[in-house]
Amino acid sequence: MTTSVTVKTIYHCSLERAFKAPMLCDVSKVHTGFVIMPKVTHCTEDEDWGQPGSSKKVFVAPSLSQAGGEASMDRVIERIENQYWKIEVCEFKSWMLGFSKFVGEWRTTELEPNRILIEYTYTMHADVVWLYPLNWLFTKVFWRVYMQRVLENIRKMAEGDEAFLYA
Numbered sequence: 188m189t190t191s192v193t194v195k196t197i198y199h200c201s202l203e204r205a206f207k208a209p210m211l212c213d214v215s216k217v218h219t220g221f222v223i224m225p226k227v228t229h230c231t232e233d234e235d236w237g238q239p240g241s242s243k244k245v246f247v248a249p250s251l252s253q254a255g256g257e258a259s260m261d262r263v264i265e266r267i268e269n270q271y272w273k274i275e276v277c278e279f280k281s282w283m284l285g286f287s288k289f290v291g292e293w294r295t296t297e298l299e300p301n302r303i304l305i306e307y308t309y310t311m312h313a314d315v316v317w318l319y320p321l322n323w324l325f326t327k328v329f330w331r332v333y334m335q336r337v338l339e340n341i342r343k344m345a346e347g348d349e350a351f352l353y354a
Contacts, residue, residue: 188319190326193308194334197298200345205303206269206295208345209337211237211353214245217340221333225250225258237353239266245276253281270295284325285315307334 198205209217220226225247230236233243242262249255260278265271277288294306309330313322343349 188313188316188322189310190313190323191308191310192326192331192334193306194331194338195307196305196338196342198303198305198342198345199301200303201301202269202295202297202303204345204348205305206272206293207351208349209293209307209341210263210266210272210274211351212341212344212349213352216344216349217337218247219336219340220248220250221336222329223250223252224333225253225255227258228255230261233353237263237266239263256280264290285313285318285322286311287314288312305338307338309334 214230215227218224218227228246228248230243230245235241236243240263242260244257245259245261247253247255247258257280259276259280262275262277263272264275265273272291272293274291275288276291279286290310290312292306292308294308296304296306298304309326311322311326311330313319
């Protein structure tokens with residue numbers, strides 16, 4: 188089963204910053220933890236991160252849901268410069284409510300200079316039939332709130348000229 192959720196907002200920065208900030212910045216400043224979601228601490232094996240086909244291992248702090256340490260693998264599936272990213276989060280190292288992978292999409296549309304529409308979509312893939320109602324509820328309620336928090340963290344970096352870690 189797949190369940191998707193989309194959140195939208197406007198960023199007031201250049202199209203390039205709005206496009207690059209979510210993927211090329213310090214991810215520990217994006218995923219700062221929330222209730223059961225652990226804070227990302229760092230990534231490894233990320234030398235080519237940002238290019239289609241590249242990947243990185245993601246590490247997290249201990250939380251209610253995880254002991255800490257290596258958490259997952261992120262992969263760039265598609266990159267259309269200044270328009271669209273598609274990534275996959277997979278190879279979870281702890282149980283994730285029956286989810287097998289998450290697919291994230293980040294779309295930027297320049298409405299006018301320094302006014303960028305952000306459309307942020309996550310599709311959650313689940314494999315355990317008896318957990319489908321919980322998966323749906325988690326995605327539509329908790330994950331939507333979490334995505335809004337992520338949007339605001341990215342906004343601070345995009346609008347504040349935060350340096351990118353990757354090219």
